[in-house]
Amino acid sequence: MNVAYWTLAALLAAFYLYGGGVKAVRSRERLRPMMGWVDDMPMAAVRALGAVEVAGAAGLVLPPLTGIAPWLALAAAAGFTVLQAGAIRVHLARGDRRIALNIVLVLASAATVATATTWL
Template sequence: MEIAYWIVAALLAVFYLYAGGKKAVQSQEQLQPMMGWVDRVPMPLVRTIGVLEILGAVGLILPPLTGIATWLALAAAIGLVLIQVGGIAVHLSRGEAKLIGLNIGLLVAAAAAAWLATTWL
């Protein structure tokens, strides 16, 4: 189970470090081609989402790696599930039901990471 956690957590961490980093530092114009929803969301909220994604990625990896406050890995995974629930809601509210596949995949992966984290906490 531990190996499964590390595989899922590493993949999620890489994705969220990339996506969160982009949201945290790029302008609205730079984000627009990849993330059409940024035109209707205030940039401070986009930046906040980016920072939360980065913190989630770090939370999946550092606590279990160091053995310090390992419960934070579970909290990070649950937080990433909630981010994807919000992402699905935004896409559905914009009539973009076809675009929620990635969100569903990330939600399932984060839920799996949360479940796997409970097996060794």
């Protein structure tokens, strides 16, 4: 399970580090082509979401790597599961049916939760 955790955690961390970093620094105009929902939210919320995603990416990797509070990795993975469930809700509320990536991310983060519980 250790290999499964690290594989999933590395992939999720890379995805959220990039996605969160983009949300944290790009303007609304530069985000709009890939994230149409930014028009429905204040930029402060988009920036906060980006910061949460970057912190969560660090939370998936750093605690188990350092051995300091490794339960935080479980919390980060669970948080990403909840985050993507909310993202699916936002997409569907906007009439956007392109939620395949969100479903994959829910499943990947849920699997990360499951694999993280084996070494806690």
